[in-house]
Amino acid sequence: MSSALWGENVLLIDDTWATGNHAQSAAAALKAAGARTVALVVLGRHLNRDYGDTSQYVEQARLRRFGWDVCPLRPWSHAGRD
Structure with a gap:
C-alpha cells in the first residue's frame, strides 16, 4: 500500500x-x-440519446431516486463498500 x-x-x-x-x-x-x-x-x-444504450440508461436513471450509495447505471447499492 x-x-x-x-x-x-x-x-x-x-x-x-x-x-x-x-x-x-x-x-x-x-x-x-x-x-x-x-x-x-x-x-x-x-448525453447523445441516439448513441448506444444512452436513451435506456437515462430513462432507467429517471425512475430511480437519487442516493449517494447507489450507482445510477446499475440497480445494486454500494453502501458499506468503502
Missing part, C-alpha cells in the same frame, strides 16, 4: 462521462493505494 495516499481525501476530476467505468476504476485504484475517500467531479457531459 502506498503511504503517500494513506488516509488522504482525493478529488478526482474527469473531463468526460460515458459509462463511469474509467472513473470508477481510478477511484478503486486510489482507494487501494490508501486514499480514505475519493470524490469525483465531472466537468462536462453531453
Whole structure:
C-alpha cells in the first residue's frame, strides 16, 4: 500500500462521462493505494440519446431516486463498500 495516499481525501476530476467505468476504476485504484475517500467531479457531459444504450440508461436513471450509495447505471447499492 502506498503511504503517500494513506488516509488522504482525493478529488478526482474527469473531463468526460460515458459509462463511469474509467472513473470508477481510478477511484478503486486510489482507494487501494490508501486514499480514505475519493470524490469525483465531472466537468462536462453531453448525453447523445441516439448513441448506444444512452436513451435506456437515462430513462432507467429517471425512475430511480437519487442516493449517494447507489450507482445510477446499475440497480445494486454500494453502501458499506468503502
